[in-house]
Every structure is written in C-alpha cells, then in structure tokens.
Amino acid sequence: MTTDPNATLPESLLADLVESAPDALLVVDAQGRIAFANRMAEQLFGYEASELCGSPIERLIPERIRTLHVEHRARFLAQPRTREMGATAIDLVAVRRDGNEFPVEIRLSPLGSGARRFVAAAVRDVTDRRHMVRVLHAAQAEAERANVAKTRFLATASHDLRQPLQTLQLLNAALRRRVSDAEARELLAREREAVDAMTGLLNSLLDVSRLEAANIQPRIEEFGVEGLFEALRNEFGAIAEARSLEFSVTAVVARGLRTDRTLLRQLLENLVGNAIKYTEAGSVRLACRADGDGLMMTVTDTGIGIPASRLDRIFDEYYQIGQSGHYGVGLGLAIVKRIAALLDLGVAVQSEPGRGTEFRISIPPALVTQAAKPEPASAPASAAAAAGAVILLVEDDAAVRGATELYLRAIGHTPIATASRAEAESVLAAGGRRPDLIISDYHLGGGETGVDAIVSVRKQMGRTLPALLLSGDTSTALRQHADLPACRILSKPVDVEQLSSAIAGSLS
Ligand code: ADP
Secondary structure, X not given: OOXXXXXXXXXXXXXXXXXXXXXXXXXXXXXXXXXXXXXXXXXXXXXXXXHHOOOEHHHHOOHHHHHHHHHHHHHHHHOOOOEEEOOOOOOEEEEXXXXXXXXXXXXXXXXXXXXXXXXXXXXXXXXXXXXHHHHHHHHHHHHHHHHHHHHHHHHHHHHHHHHHHHHHHHHHHHHHXXXXXXXXXXXXXXXXXXXXXXXXHHHHHHHHHHHHOOOOOOOOEEEEHHHHHHHHHHHHHHHHHHOOOEEEEEEOOOOEEEEOHHHHHHHHHHHHHHHHHOOOOOEEEEEEEEEOOEEEEEEEEOOOOOOHHHOOOOXXXXXXXXXXXXXXXXXXXXXXXXXXXXXXXXXXXXXXXXXXXXXXXXXXXXXXXXXXXXXXXXXXXXXXXXXOOEEEEEOOOHHHHHHHHHHHHHOOOEEEEEOOHHHHHHHHHOOOOOOOEEEEEOEOOOOOEHHHHHHHHHHHHOOOOOEEEEEOOOOHHHHHHOOOOOEEEEEOOOOHHHHHHHHHHHHO
C-alpha cells in the first residue's frame, strides 16, 4: 500500500473499484438518462448494463411515483449537492425488472459541470434492514406490553396481598392482648415474626420492582435531618433492644435536606435493618456529620462483616452471602443502590469480617440547606393515654375491617366500622357518638378514595377531624392526593405498634 499522497491510482484499478463496489452505482445525465451502471446495479435491478445505459432513470422507479421523481430530479439539478435520500423520514422504493418493488437508500453526488453535468447515485437495498427495524419495533412493543402487564400485576399484588397480611397482623395483635397463657403467647409471638418477615419480603419485592419500572418521581421537600433520625430511632429502637444491641442515633449537624424524604428514609431503613440483622452483639450506630459543604450519613455496626471479595456483589439484585437463619431475599441493598442513584447520593461500604461494617451515604451540597425546617410534630404520646376514643373506620375489605375493629377494641377504643364513604355519612347523620378520629383505607372501591371519605366526613361534621389514611397503594398518585391537613398516611400492612402510636399522636 502506498503512502505517497501524490500517487494516483491506475485507471483500470479505479474501474475495478467501481465495478466491485458493494452498492449499485448509477450515473445519470442532466436529462435523466442513465450513462453508467456498475455490476451491482445489474444484479440489483435485473438488467444488463447495456440495457440500462441510455434509458431514463425513472425506469427503475415504480410507475406511480415517476412524475414526482422527475420533479425531484429537476430540483436537485437546480441546486446540486451531496445528500442522503431515504435515510430519514421518506420511504424510497425502487422497482426491479420483474416488477418487484424494494426499499432503498440513495446517496446522490453531483459530478462534472456545465453541459457535462451528471449525478452519481449509490443505491442500497435496505429490505433486510427495514425488516430488522420492524422486528425490533415489534419486540419493543411486546416488551412495553409486558412491562405494563407487570406493573398491573404488581399493583394488584400489592393491594391483594397486603390486605390479608394486614388482617393477619391485626388479628395477631388483638389475640396477643387477650391471651394470658404463656405457651399460647409464645406461639403468637412466633406467628407474628413470620407475618413480619412475610411483610418485609413482600415490601422489598414490590419496592425493587417499582424502582425498576422507573416510574418513581422523587418528591422533593425540605426537612431536617434530626426529625428524620428521630423517626428512625423510634422505628428501630425497640427492635435493637429486643436483640440486646446498643442503638445510637446522632445528628451532629442541625442542617436541612432538600430531597425525597420517604425514599431517603427507605434507604436508611434498609441499611439500619441490615445492620441490626447481621449483628449478634455490640452496637448499631446511625450518624450524620458535615462533609465539606455536604453531609455524610453513616450506618455502622459491630456485626459479622462482609468479606472483601463480596463487597462489589452485595448491591446486586437477589445477591446474598448466605448466612443462614436470616430472612431476606437479597434486595435490600439493591433498593439502596437504586434510591441513591435516583436521589443523586453516593454510597460506599467498608467492612472487616468479624468486626463490623460501615455504610456511608454522601449527600452533595446541592441537597443540603442551612436551616432545618421544623418537623411536623411526631407522635410520642402513649397509646394508653389516648385510649377510649371513638374512631370512625372506613374500610371496604370486610376481613380487614373486622380485624381492625377487633384490634381497636383490644387497645381500648370504640370503633364505628363502615364500608364506604356513604355508609360513614349515614352513620354520622343518624346521630350517636361523634368520632374523635377517622381511619380510612385509601382504595374504597367504586373509584372512591379515603381522601374523598375524609373530606366529606369533615364537611359533614364542620371540623377538621384528625385522620389516618391507610394504603397498600405504592403509586405516586397516593402521595399527590394526600396533602390534607391533619392527616397522616400509613402504608399497609401497617405495623400494629405504628398504628397505635399514630392513633395516639393524632388524638393528642
Ligand atoms: P438480604 O435480604 O439478604 O439482607 P441485602 O441486599 O440487604 O439482602 O444484602 C445483601 C447481602 O449483603 C446480605 O445477604 C448480607 O450477606 C450482606 N450484608 C448486608 N448488610 C450487611 C451488614 N451490615 N453486615 C454484614 N453483612 C451484610
């Protein structure tokens, strides 16, 4: 091969090159007559070069678009420049000698000048490519259809599975309050563990699928780190204590955050939950400190640790190191990874087998605000203090309604159980005891929601009755609907302790 830029190719070589080109090459004169056709053009169109030369180029174009082509040709000659045809929106078609049409892409280049003006056309048969594109489009449409089906399945699963789980939890809690026999209490405690584990698994599966479906839009709000940590302290304090672990929660900075509180909380819940799960003795610490202009949150435990060789795998879906005796499906850290990506947070892990693990979440300065917004008051009041309240319950599922009623009675309240907004309204209209609180399910059937029920009951009573909205609906729609004053949202299946403390908080 020569590297001399001045070297010219012998003419015979140039002719060979044109003849062996992978595209059909045609040269057309200013009158639209074919002046040259290479071997590929012969093969593609089914004519001898000698038959093509001298004939109008329109011979190779289906009859119905010939007139149009003459106009295009005239326009091109008026303003000749190299350009692609058919690569974009317009579908170009050519016709073979046997009358069969086929899709083509054409590249046009002007040749010569003045009286000896020509147009060179490189023509490529794109039948296979078009076919491929069609197959790909069909595959994509099929994948989208499957995705929609999956989302629908998840929505159904989330509702239909959460309802019986909720019933089981409430019945178990009501029974625990009634039974005094030690052996029976032990059995109920074991049953509760199993129900809690099932709830946890269901939640992880639904969370990861939801995050996978990428239909989560972070809902950005401003809140204080301390309030968030307080909520986690309340959530995990008793669990850590039950495992005789020291549990500390420290936010040394009084800063605020601007991000999705629910998702960040979910991320931290997974890390703290794991830390407690994988620590037999010692401590679990959740802390937050300044890190430049950003923040660093750490979850540190003195647990079994993670071998260095596994550290890069633990964030994968369904990956577990395989310690026996732990419930889990290996999705907790996959959820952490996805939420971190969604909220623009950094995640790092350091671990020493036998000594413990530290997960670090770095929060960039853009998400940090100087002054923490005051948290909406949480509910430290004890359930006992608020006992004896009249609670209007709106729940369309008979089993959940019955179990909730039993549980509310078991913790000392007087429930008024109704199945719909209309029933709640007519019970109120009939007089009797006025409720101190309304608890409503979100999906009430017939297209009605708990928000509708709360709004209309409040209107009927002429006051902002405190409300709790329960929902197994994990969609963002719920979050959008729930900007009601004095209304807390609890996600189903609601933990019974959480429910009784939310009731107490709403009544205080
Ligand atoms: P799992 O449901 O098994 O807890 P995760 O995705 O949350 O799934 O975690 C993946 C694996 O990483 C776990 O199976 C466990 O072996 C390991 N792991 C996670 N957190 C810790 C921790 N704090 N200490 C020790 N091992 C951990």
